[in-house]
Amino acid sequence: MTRSSPRIEQFDVVAFDADDTLWKSEDSFQDAEARFAELVDPYAPVGIDVLDALHAVERLDIASQGYGVKAFTLSMVRAAIDMTEDAVPSAVIRELVEIGARMLIEPVHLLAHVPEVLDRVGAHARLVLITKGDLVHQTRKVTTSGLEHHFTDIEIVLEKDAGIYTKLLTRFGVAPDRFCMVGNSVRSDVLPVMAIGAHAVHVPYHLTWDLERVDDHDEDVVELDSIADLPAWLGVV
Amino acid sequence: MTRSSPRIEQFDVVAFDADDTLWKSEDSFQDAEARFAELVDPYAPVGIDVLDALHAVERLDIASQGYGVKAFTLSMVRAAIDMTEDAVPSAVIRELVEIGARMLIEPVHLLAHVPEVLDRVGAHARLVLITKGDLVHQTRKVTTSGLEHHFTDIEIVLEKDAGIYTKLLTRFGVAPDRFCMVGNSVRSDVLPVMAIGAHAVHVPYHLTWDLERVDDHDEDVVELDSIADLPAWLGVV
Numbered sequence: 373m374t375r376s377s378p379r380i381e382q383f384d385v386v387a388f389d390a391d392d393t394l395w396k397s398e399d400s401f402q403d404a405e406a407r408f409a410e411l412v413d414p415y416a417p418v419g420i421d422v423l424d425a426l427h428a429v430e431r432l433d434i435a436s437q438g439y440g441v442k443a444f445t446l447s448m449v450r451a452a453i454d455m456t457e458d459a460v461p462s463a464v465i466r467e468l469v470e471i472g473a474r475m476l477i478e479p480v481h482l483l484a485h486v487p488e489v490l491d492r493v494g495a496h497a498r499l500v501l502i503t504k505g506d507l508v509h510q511t512r513k514v515t516t517s518g519l520e521h522h523f524t525d526i527e528i529v530l531e532k533d534a535g536i537y538t539k540l541l542t543r544f545g546v547a548p549d550r551f552c553m554v555g556n557s558v559r560s561d562v563l564p565v566m567a568i569g570a571h572a573v574h575v576p577y578h579l580t581w582d583l584e585r586v587d588d589h590d591e592d593v594v595e596l597d598s599i600a601d602l603p604a605w606l607g608v609v
Numbered sequence: 610m611t612r613s614s615p616r617i618e619q620f621d622v623v624a625f626d627a628d629d630t631l632w633k634s635e636d637s638f639q640d641a642e643a644r645f646a647e648l649v650d651p652y653a654p655v656g657i658d659v660l661d662a663l664h665a666v667e668r669l670d671i672a673s674q675g676y677g678v679k680a681f682t683l684s685m686v687r688a689a690i691d692m693t694e695d696a697v698p699s700a701v702i703r704e705l706v707e708i709g710a711r712m713l714i715e716p717v718h719l720l721a722h723v724p725e726v727l728d729r730v731g732a733h734a735r736l737v738l739i740t741k742g743d744l745v746h747q748t749r750k751v752t753t754s755g756l757e758h759h760f761t762d763i764e765i766v767l768e769k770d771a772g773i774y775t776k777l778l779t780r781f782g783v784a785p786d787r788f789c790m791v792g793n794s795v796r797s798d799v800l801p802v803m804a805i806g807a808h809a810v811h812v813p814y815h816l817t818w819d820l821e822r823v824d825d826h827d828e829d830v831v832e833l834d835s836i837a838d839l840p841a842w843l844g845v846v
Binding site: 433437439442449452454459461462463473507512529543 | 670673674675676679680682683686687689690691693695696697698699700702703706709710713714743744745746748749765766767780
Protein backbone atom coordinates (compact mmCIF):
# COMPACT_ATOMS: atom_id res chain seq x y z
CA MET A 373 0.00 0.00 0.00
CA THR A 374 1.34 3.42 -0.84
CA ARG A 375 0.18 6.54 0.91
CA SER A 376 0.56 10.15 0.05
CA SER A 377 2.34 12.06 2.76
CA PRO A 378 0.25 14.29 5.02
CA ARG A 379 0.41 18.08 5.23
CA ILE A 380 1.56 19.87 8.34
CA GLU A 381 -1.90 21.52 8.48
CA GLN A 382 -3.33 18.11 9.47
CA PHE A 383 -1.48 18.24 12.79
CA ASP A 384 -1.88 20.36 15.89
CA VAL A 385 0.94 18.62 17.74
CA VAL A 386 4.12 17.03 16.42
CA ALA A 387 5.88 14.98 19.11
CA PHE A 388 9.50 13.88 19.14
CA ASP A 389 11.25 11.06 20.92
CA ALA A 390 14.65 12.16 22.30
CA ASP A 391 17.29 9.40 22.62
CA ASP A 392 18.64 8.47 19.17
CA THR A 393 16.03 10.71 17.56
CA LEU A 394 17.28 14.17 18.61
CA TRP A 395 20.60 13.18 20.19
CA LYS A 396 22.91 10.17 20.49
CA SER A 397 22.26 7.68 23.27
CA GLU A 398 22.77 4.06 22.26
CA ASP A 399 26.39 4.72 21.26
CA SER A 400 27.29 5.40 24.90
CA PHE A 401 25.59 2.22 26.07
CA GLN A 402 27.43 0.16 23.48
CA ASP A 403 30.76 1.78 24.42
CA ALA A 404 30.00 0.97 28.06
CA GLU A 405 29.19 -2.63 27.17
CA ALA A 406 32.45 -3.02 25.28
CA ARG A 407 34.35 -1.74 28.32
CA PHE A 408 32.27 -4.04 30.58
CA ALA A 409 33.35 -7.01 28.48
CA GLU A 410 37.04 -6.04 28.70
CA LEU A 411 36.85 -5.54 32.46
CA VAL A 412 34.79 -8.57 33.45
CA ASP A 413 35.87 -11.21 30.92
CA PRO A 414 39.14 -12.06 32.75
CA TYR A 415 37.13 -13.13 35.83
CA ALA A 416 34.28 -14.94 34.09
CA PRO A 417 34.15 -18.72 33.64
CA VAL A 418 35.52 -19.95 30.31
CA GLY A 419 32.83 -20.16 27.67
CA ILE A 420 30.48 -17.52 29.11
CA ASP A 421 29.54 -14.68 26.76
CA VAL A 422 29.70 -11.81 29.23
CA LEU A 423 27.47 -9.53 27.14
CA ASP A 424 24.79 -12.20 26.78
CA ALA A 425 24.93 -12.62 30.55
CA LEU A 426 24.67 -8.84 31.06
CA HIS A 427 21.66 -8.62 28.74
CA ALA A 428 19.96 -11.45 30.64
CA VAL A 429 20.39 -9.52 33.91
CA GLU A 430 19.08 -6.34 32.26
CA ARG A 431 15.95 -8.14 31.10
CA LEU A 432 15.36 -9.47 34.61
CA ASP A 433 15.94 -6.07 36.23
CA ILE A 434 13.86 -3.89 33.93
CA ALA A 435 10.50 -4.54 35.58
CA SER A 436 11.68 -3.23 38.95
CA GLN A 437 14.43 -0.82 37.84
CA GLY A 438 13.03 0.66 34.63
CA TYR A 439 15.04 2.26 31.82
CA GLY A 440 18.07 4.45 31.96
CA VAL A 441 21.68 4.77 32.99
CA LYS A 442 21.25 4.11 36.71
CA ALA A 443 19.33 0.90 36.04
CA PHE A 444 21.97 -0.10 33.48
CA THR A 445 24.79 0.59 35.95
CA LEU A 446 23.15 -1.52 38.64
CA SER A 447 22.63 -4.32 36.11
CA MET A 448 26.32 -4.16 35.15
CA VAL A 449 27.37 -4.43 38.81
CA ARG A 450 25.00 -7.28 39.54
CA ALA A 451 25.92 -9.15 36.34
CA ALA A 452 29.65 -8.80 36.99
CA ILE A 453 29.34 -10.21 40.51
CA ASP A 454 26.86 -12.95 39.57
CA MET A 455 28.66 -14.35 36.54
CA THR A 456 32.05 -14.40 38.30
CA GLU A 457 30.60 -15.84 41.52
CA ASP A 458 32.06 -12.94 43.53
CA ALA A 459 35.50 -13.26 41.93
CA VAL A 460 35.43 -9.85 40.23
CA PRO A 461 37.49 -7.43 42.36
CA SER A 462 35.98 -4.32 43.90
CA ALA A 463 38.36 -2.21 41.82
CA VAL A 464 36.51 -3.45 38.71
CA ILE A 465 33.14 -2.69 40.30
CA ARG A 466 34.48 0.81 40.98
CA GLU A 467 35.21 1.21 37.26
CA LEU A 468 31.74 -0.01 36.29
CA VAL A 469 30.11 2.49 38.66
CA GLU A 470 32.32 5.26 37.25
CA ILE A 471 31.31 4.37 33.68
CA GLY A 472 27.70 4.92 34.70
CA ALA A 473 28.49 8.13 36.58
CA ARG A 474 30.25 9.53 33.51
CA MET A 475 27.33 8.59 31.25
CA LEU A 476 25.00 10.64 33.46
CA ILE A 477 26.98 13.82 32.95
CA GLU A 478 28.38 13.46 29.46
CA PRO A 479 27.48 16.27 27.05
CA VAL A 480 24.56 15.83 24.69
CA HIS A 481 25.54 15.14 21.07
CA LEU A 482 22.74 16.37 18.82
CA LEU A 483 22.09 14.40 15.65
CA ALA A 484 22.58 16.17 12.32
CA HIS A 485 19.92 18.67 11.17
CA VAL A 486 17.91 18.49 14.41
CA PRO A 487 17.85 22.21 15.35
CA GLU A 488 16.79 23.37 11.86
CA VAL A 489 14.15 20.65 11.57
CA LEU A 490 12.62 21.72 14.91
CA ASP A 491 12.74 25.35 13.77
CA ARG A 492 10.98 24.62 10.50
CA VAL A 493 8.32 22.22 11.81
CA GLY A 494 7.83 24.31 14.97
CA ALA A 495 6.89 27.30 12.85
CA HIS A 496 3.73 25.42 11.80
CA ALA A 497 2.75 23.19 14.73
CA ARG A 498 3.09 22.87 18.47
CA LEU A 499 6.05 20.62 19.36
CA VAL A 500 6.30 18.34 22.37
CA LEU A 501 8.98 15.91 23.55
CA ILE A 502 8.09 12.44 24.85
CA THR A 503 10.88 10.31 26.23
CA LYS A 504 11.32 7.25 28.41
CA GLY A 505 13.99 6.82 30.99
CA ASP A 506 15.51 8.30 34.05
CA LEU A 507 13.92 11.51 35.35
CA VAL A 508 17.14 13.22 36.43
CA HIS A 509 19.20 12.17 33.41
CA GLN A 510 16.58 12.96 30.78
CA THR A 511 15.89 16.32 32.42
CA ARG A 512 19.60 17.13 32.38
CA LYS A 513 19.86 16.22 28.69
CA VAL A 514 16.83 18.32 27.77
CA THR A 515 18.02 21.39 29.67
CA THR A 516 21.59 21.19 28.33
CA SER A 517 20.62 20.29 24.74
CA GLY A 518 19.78 23.84 23.68
CA LEU A 519 16.50 22.46 22.32
CA GLU A 520 14.18 22.96 25.29
CA HIS A 521 12.66 26.20 23.96
CA HIS A 522 11.21 24.36 20.95
CA PHE A 523 8.83 22.30 23.09
CA THR A 524 5.68 23.39 24.93
CA ASP A 525 5.77 20.15 26.96
CA ILE A 526 8.51 17.75 28.02
CA GLU A 527 7.08 14.40 29.11
CA ILE A 528 9.34 11.83 30.72
CA VAL A 529 7.37 8.61 30.99
CA LEU A 530 7.91 5.14 32.40
CA GLU A 531 6.80 3.24 29.33
CA LYS A 532 5.51 4.20 25.90
CA ASP A 533 2.36 2.19 25.36
CA ALA A 534 -1.09 2.98 24.00
CA GLY A 535 -2.43 3.84 27.46
CA ILE A 536 0.31 6.39 28.13
CA TYR A 537 -0.13 7.99 24.69
CA THR A 538 -3.88 8.26 25.27
CA LYS A 539 -3.27 10.06 28.58
CA LEU A 540 -0.71 12.39 27.01
CA LEU A 541 -2.98 13.34 24.11
CA THR A 542 -5.72 14.17 26.61
CA ARG A 543 -3.25 16.28 28.55
CA PHE A 544 -2.21 18.09 25.34
CA GLY A 545 -5.85 18.47 24.33
CA VAL A 546 -5.25 17.02 20.88
CA ALA A 547 -7.28 14.47 18.92
CA PRO A 548 -5.40 11.36 17.72
CA ASP A 549 -5.78 12.23 14.04
CA ARG A 550 -4.21 15.67 14.69
CA PHE A 551 -1.14 14.18 16.45
CA CYS A 552 2.06 12.90 14.86
CA MET A 553 4.94 11.17 16.70
CA VAL A 554 8.49 11.06 15.32
CA GLY A 555 11.02 8.58 16.70
CA ASN A 556 13.59 5.86 16.14
CA SER A 557 11.80 3.01 17.89
CA VAL A 558 9.09 1.08 16.06
CA ARG A 559 8.16 -0.58 19.34
CA SER A 560 7.86 2.61 21.44
CA ASP A 561 7.35 5.52 19.04
CA VAL A 562 5.33 4.02 16.19
CA LEU A 563 3.18 0.95 16.90
CA PRO A 564 1.44 2.18 20.11
CA VAL A 565 0.78 5.56 18.48
CA MET A 566 -0.79 3.95 15.41
CA ALA A 567 -2.79 1.70 17.75
CA ILE A 568 -4.68 4.72 19.11
CA GLY A 569 -5.41 6.11 15.67
CA ALA A 570 -2.67 8.74 15.67
CA HIS A 571 0.14 9.23 13.16
CA ALA A 572 3.76 8.16 13.52
CA VAL A 573 6.96 8.40 11.50
CA HIS A 574 9.89 6.07 11.98
CA VAL A 575 13.35 7.63 11.63
CA PRO A 576 15.74 4.71 12.25
CA TYR A 577 19.03 5.14 14.05
CA HIS A 578 21.90 2.89 12.98
CA LEU A 579 22.00 1.30 16.45
CA THR A 580 18.99 -0.22 18.20
CA TRP A 581 18.97 -1.52 21.76
CA ASP A 582 18.12 -5.23 21.92
CA LEU A 583 15.11 -4.59 24.16
CA GLU A 584 13.63 -2.10 21.66
CA ARG A 585 13.70 -4.53 18.74
CA VAL A 586 10.40 -5.80 17.36
CA ASP A 587 10.53 -9.04 15.48
CA ASP A 588 7.42 -8.77 13.45
CA HIS A 589 4.41 -6.58 12.91
CA ASP A 590 1.78 -6.05 10.25
CA GLU A 591 1.62 -2.28 10.26
CA ASP A 592 2.45 -0.18 7.25
CA VAL A 593 5.05 2.01 8.93
CA VAL A 594 6.17 5.31 7.40
CA GLU A 595 9.95 5.45 7.45
CA LEU A 596 12.24 8.34 6.62
CA ASP A 597 15.98 7.97 5.97
CA SER A 598 16.80 11.01 8.06
CA ILE A 599 15.08 13.54 10.26
CA ALA A 600 16.23 16.05 7.65
CA ASP A 601 13.46 14.63 5.41
CA LEU A 602 10.71 15.41 7.91
CA PRO A 603 9.87 18.98 6.80
CA ALA A 604 9.48 17.88 3.18
CA TRP A 605 7.34 14.89 4.22
CA LEU A 606 5.10 17.28 6.14
CA GLY A 607 4.95 19.70 3.21
CA VAL A 608 6.77 22.41 5.13
CA VAL A 609 8.44 24.67 2.59
CA MET B 610 0.70 34.96 64.82
CA THR B 611 -2.33 32.73 65.06
CA ARG B 612 -4.52 31.91 62.11
CA SER B 613 -7.94 30.45 61.84
CA SER B 614 -8.01 27.29 59.81
CA PRO B 615 -9.39 27.47 56.28
CA ARG B 616 -12.52 25.76 54.99
CA ILE B 617 -12.40 23.07 52.36
CA GLU B 618 -14.56 25.35 50.16
CA GLN B 619 -11.50 27.62 49.75
CA PHE B 620 -9.68 24.94 47.78
CA ASP B 621 -10.21 23.43 44.34
CA VAL B 622 -7.21 21.11 44.63
CA VAL B 623 -5.71 19.43 47.68
CA ALA B 624 -2.32 17.88 46.89
CA PHE B 625 -0.52 15.19 48.85
CA ASP B 626 3.12 14.24 49.04
CA ALA B 627 3.59 10.44 49.07
CA ASP B 628 6.71 9.15 50.88
CA ASP B 629 6.27 9.45 54.66
CA THR B 630 3.00 11.33 54.12
CA LEU B 631 0.80 8.53 52.71
CA TRP B 632 3.14 5.58 53.22
CA LYS B 633 6.39 4.69 54.97
CA SER B 634 9.64 5.35 53.14
CA GLU B 635 12.43 6.69 55.35
CA ASP B 636 12.25 3.62 57.64
CA SER B 637 13.52 1.43 54.79
CA PHE B 638 16.39 3.78 54.04
CA GLN B 639 17.41 3.84 57.68
CA ASP B 640 17.22 0.03 57.89
CA ALA B 641 19.38 -0.15 54.77
CA GLU B 642 21.90 2.27 56.29
CA ALA B 643 22.13 0.22 59.47
CA ARG B 644 22.86 -2.89 57.38
CA PHE B 645 25.37 -0.91 55.28
CA ALA B 646 27.23 0.02 58.47
CA GLU B 647 27.36 -3.61 59.64
CA LEU B 648 28.58 -4.85 56.27
CA VAL B 649 31.15 -2.17 55.47
CA ASP B 650 32.53 -1.25 58.90
CA PRO B 651 34.85 -4.31 59.13
CA TYR B 652 36.68 -3.13 55.98
CA ALA B 653 36.79 0.60 56.70
CA PRO B 654 39.84 2.34 58.22
CA VAL B 655 39.69 2.69 62.00
CA GLY B 656 38.06 5.93 63.07
CA ILE B 657 35.89 6.45 59.96
CA ASP B 658 32.17 6.89 60.60
CA VAL B 659 30.85 4.83 57.70
CA LEU B 660 27.43 6.50 57.70
CA ASP B 661 28.94 9.99 57.64
CA ALA B 662 31.04 8.83 54.69
CA LEU B 663 27.94 7.40 52.96
CA HIS B 664 26.01 10.64 53.46
CA ALA B 665 28.92 12.62 52.00
CA VAL B 666 28.85 10.45 48.86
CA GLU B 667 25.05 10.82 48.63
CA ARG B 668 25.35 14.61 48.76
CA LEU B 669 27.94 14.54 45.98
CA ASP B 670 25.89 12.17 43.81
CA ILE B 671 22.50 13.82 44.10
CA ALA B 672 23.01 16.44 41.40
CA SER B 673 23.68 13.83 38.73
CA GLN B 674 21.74 10.86 40.14
CA GLY B 675 18.69 12.50 41.71
CA TYR B 676 16.52 11.01 44.45
CA GLY B 677 15.39 7.48 45.01
CA VAL B 678 16.42 3.94 45.70
CA LYS B 679 18.57 3.38 42.60
CA ALA B 680 20.59 6.53 43.31
CA PHE B 681 20.90 5.47 46.96
CA THR B 682 22.08 1.98 45.97
CA LEU B 683 24.74 3.37 43.64
CA SER B 684 25.87 5.74 46.40
CA MET B 685 26.16 2.81 48.82
CA VAL B 686 28.29 0.86 46.33
CA ARG B 687 30.52 3.81 45.55
CA ALA B 688 30.90 4.78 49.22
CA ALA B 689 31.77 1.21 50.27
CA ILE B 690 34.49 0.92 47.64
CA ASP B 691 35.86 4.44 48.16
CA MET B 692 36.10 4.41 51.93
CA THR B 693 37.73 0.96 52.03
CA GLU B 694 40.10 1.75 49.15
CA ASP B 695 38.83 -1.29 47.20
CA ALA B 696 39.20 -3.62 50.23
CA VAL B 697 35.47 -4.37 50.50
CA PRO B 698 34.82 -7.80 48.90
CA SER B 699 32.49 -8.22 45.94
CA ALA B 700 30.29 -10.44 48.09
CA VAL B 701 29.53 -7.38 50.24
CA ILE B 702 28.80 -5.27 47.16
CA ARG B 703 26.42 -8.03 46.08
CA GLU B 704 24.56 -7.65 49.39
CA LEU B 705 24.36 -3.86 49.00
CA VAL B 706 22.90 -4.21 45.51
CA GLU B 707 20.40 -6.76 46.80
CA ILE B 708 19.31 -4.43 49.61
CA GLY B 709 18.46 -1.84 46.94
CA ALA B 710 16.73 -4.40 44.72
CA ARG B 711 14.53 -5.51 47.63
CA MET B 712 13.64 -1.91 48.50
CA LEU B 713 12.35 -1.41 44.93
CA ILE B 714 9.83 -4.21 45.26
CA GLU B 715 8.90 -4.18 48.92
CA PRO B 716 5.17 -3.76 49.63
CA VAL B 717 3.79 -0.32 50.41
CA HIS B 718 2.97 0.26 54.10
CA LEU B 719 0.25 2.89 54.32
CA LEU B 720 0.37 5.24 57.28
CA ALA B 721 -2.55 5.17 59.71
CA HIS B 722 -5.85 6.84 58.68
CA VAL B 723 -4.69 7.61 55.12
CA PRO B 724 -7.48 5.90 53.14
CA GLU B 725 -10.31 7.43 55.19
CA VAL B 726 -8.70 10.90 55.11
CA LEU B 727 -8.47 10.73 51.31
CA ASP B 728 -12.07 9.53 51.15
CA ARG B 729 -13.34 12.39 53.30
CA VAL B 730 -11.29 15.21 51.77
CA GLY B 731 -11.75 13.81 48.27
CA ALA B 732 -15.52 14.09 48.66
CA HIS B 733 -15.11 17.89 48.69
CA ALA B 734 -12.08 18.69 46.52
CA ARG B 735 -10.03 17.34 43.65
CA LEU B 736 -7.02 15.40 44.96
CA VAL B 737 -3.62 15.14 43.28
CA LEU B 738 -0.40 13.41 44.29
CA ILE B 739 2.98 15.16 43.90
CA THR B 740 6.10 13.17 44.68
CA LYS B 741 9.80 13.31 44.03
CA GLY B 742 11.96 10.35 43.24
CA ASP B 743 12.44 7.50 40.90
CA LEU B 744 9.90 7.18 38.07
CA VAL B 745 9.66 3.39 38.09
CA HIS B 746 9.67 2.98 41.87
CA GLN B 747 7.19 5.76 42.63
CA THR B 748 4.88 4.51 39.89
CA ARG B 749 5.01 0.99 41.35
CA LYS B 750 4.19 2.30 44.82
CA VAL B 751 1.27 4.37 43.55
CA THR B 752 -0.23 1.53 41.54
CA THR B 753 0.15 -1.04 44.34
CA SER B 754 -0.94 1.28 47.17
CA GLY B 755 -4.65 0.93 46.54
CA LEU B 756 -4.85 4.74 46.63
CA GLU B 757 -4.46 5.59 42.95
CA HIS B 758 -8.21 6.04 42.35
CA HIS B 759 -8.33 8.98 44.79
CA PHE B 760 -6.14 11.16 42.56
CA THR B 761 -6.95 12.86 39.27
CA ASP B 762 -3.24 13.43 38.64
CA ILE B 763 -0.06 11.68 39.76
CA GLU B 764 2.98 13.90 39.26
CA ILE B 765 6.46 12.46 39.75
CA VAL B 766 8.90 15.36 39.66
CA LEU B 767 12.63 15.83 39.82
CA GLU B 768 12.63 18.52 42.47
CA LYS B 769 9.95 20.33 44.46
CA ASP B 770 10.72 24.01 44.12
CA ALA B 771 8.63 27.10 43.44
CA GLY B 772 9.16 26.81 39.67
CA ILE B 773 7.88 23.24 39.55
CA TYR B 774 4.85 24.06 41.72
CA THR B 775 4.01 27.00 39.44
CA LYS B 776 4.11 24.71 36.39
CA LEU B 777 1.97 22.07 38.12
CA LEU B 778 -0.68 24.58 39.22
CA THR B 779 -0.90 25.82 35.62
CA ARG B 780 -1.28 22.23 34.45
CA PHE B 781 -4.04 21.63 37.03
CA GLY B 782 -5.69 24.94 36.08
CA VAL B 783 -5.85 26.10 39.71
CA ALA B 784 -5.00 29.48 41.23
CA PRO B 785 -2.43 29.47 44.06
CA ASP B 786 -4.94 30.63 46.69
CA ARG B 787 -7.24 27.69 45.77
CA PHE B 788 -4.45 25.08 46.16
CA CYS B 789 -3.34 23.34 49.35
CA MET B 790 -0.35 20.97 49.66
CA VAL B 791 -0.05 18.39 52.45
CA GLY B 792 3.30 16.77 53.22
CA ASN B 793 5.97 15.79 55.71
CA SER B 794 8.81 17.92 54.35
CA VAL B 795 9.00 21.60 55.26
CA ARG B 796 11.71 22.02 52.62
CA SER B 797 9.84 20.36 49.73
CA ASP B 798 6.13 20.40 50.58
CA VAL B 799 5.66 23.62 52.52
CA LEU B 800 8.13 26.48 51.92
CA PRO B 801 8.14 26.47 48.08
CA VAL B 802 4.32 26.21 48.07
CA MET B 803 3.96 29.18 50.43
CA ALA B 804 6.50 31.05 48.28
CA ILE B 805 4.08 31.06 45.32
CA GLY B 806 1.14 32.21 47.45
CA ALA B 807 -0.49 28.81 47.83
CA HIS B 808 -1.39 27.00 51.07
CA ALA B 809 0.53 24.18 52.73
CA VAL B 810 0.16 21.98 55.79
CA HIS B 811 3.06 20.22 57.45
CA VAL B 812 2.35 16.74 58.82
CA PRO B 813 5.70 15.65 60.30
CA TYR B 814 6.91 12.07 60.16
CA HIS B 815 9.03 10.83 63.04
CA LEU B 816 12.00 10.28 60.73
CA THR B 817 13.38 12.93 58.39
CA TRP B 818 16.10 12.34 55.83
CA ASP B 819 19.19 14.50 56.45
CA LEU B 820 18.95 16.11 53.03
CA GLU B 821 15.32 17.17 53.64
CA ARG B 822 16.11 19.03 56.87
CA VAL B 823 15.82 22.81 56.90
CA ASP B 824 17.82 24.59 59.55
CA ASP B 825 15.92 27.78 59.77
CA HIS B 826 13.10 29.68 58.16
CA ASP B 827 10.84 32.61 59.04
CA GLU B 828 7.56 31.21 57.78
CA ASP B 829 4.59 30.61 60.01
CA VAL B 830 4.06 26.96 59.08
CA VAL B 831 0.78 25.19 59.82
CA GLU B 832 1.56 21.85 61.46
CA LEU B 833 -0.80 18.98 62.28
CA ASP B 834 0.10 16.14 64.63
CA SER B 835 -1.37 13.55 62.29
CA ILE B 836 -2.95 13.33 58.85
CA ALA B 837 -6.03 12.17 60.77
CA ASP B 838 -6.46 15.82 61.83
CA LEU B 839 -6.63 17.09 58.25
CA PRO B 840 -10.41 16.75 57.67
CA ALA B 841 -11.19 18.68 60.85
CA TRP B 842 -8.62 21.37 59.98
CA LEU B 843 -10.35 21.75 56.60
CA GLY B 844 -13.78 21.85 58.21
CA VAL B 845 -14.82 18.58 56.57
CA VAL B 846 -17.55 17.07 58.73
